[in-house]
């Protein structure tokens with residue numbers, strides 16, 4: 001059986017089970033398995049995968065195997081799983097050097113990273129990784145509301161998120177921060193929106209990517225939802241929340257709502273596109289309140305999102 005987009009099948013090429021949508025055409029390489037934190041209430045991604053650091057020899061075997069097939073074509077690579085920065089700096093630098101040596105046309109290598117790990121890592125180590133060719137970090141902020149961050153067990157306060165974001169930028173990384181619409185529930189949607197805008201304004205990341213909360217079976221939040229202990233906001237409230245976040249933003253980031261979970265695709269460069277993004281959201285909200293056909297469309301999207 002062929003495995004993954006690369007169709008690597010002759011030996012046990014181990015690829016990360018998750019990657020950002022922007023890495024859809026990237027070579028996928030696994031440096032760790034699972035998530036060393038694995039406590040976030042909304043997350044089911046690595047619940048059945050014990051955390052492991054892969055030995056360098058094993059990683060290099062995968063690089064060699066991929067290079068035999070795609071050595072001339074790979075332009076971008078993504079390193080998994082959830083937080084590659086827990087890897088020792090020397091080992092990760094060696095992996096990066098090996099990647100660039102094996103794929104001569106490689107222009108960009110990116111990775112997921114936890115804010116806490118960035119905050120704890122020595123700035124010189126981060127700079128070393130950047131110099132070795134790690135270009136972009138994808139970090140889950142989820143929310144800037146302190147109470148919600150604690151509730152979801154993200155393991156980072158808003159101030160630690162800010163510290164990590166600024167440190168990543170100082171080390172020279174492109175920073176892509178992920179926001180989870182709906183994670184404040186019905187009770188704290190305003191605090192979630194305002195806190196998120198505040199943290200984003202302090203960091204001013206290169207990219208802001210929003211995702212809609214869809215509690216997945218296997219996640220603690222899904223169980224809470226089933227027991228009636230957590231309510232996901234309605235589509236109208238989610239759009240209101242997104243509008244409120246954008247209204248509060250004073251950043252120069254690219255804003256993207258480009259995930260299958262999102263109700264409304266949005267893409268704009270801040271601050272120049274802020275008014276257009278708000279206008280689009282305002283029009284959608286107005287239509288959602290008055291057009292039964294659009295309500296039905298959203299209802300169907302909701303059904304598909306929960307498949």
Ligand code: SF4
Nearest residue numbers: 035038039040043082
């Ligand atoms: S959201 Fe990220 S850090 Fe949290 S448990 Fe999932 S993979 Fe780990």
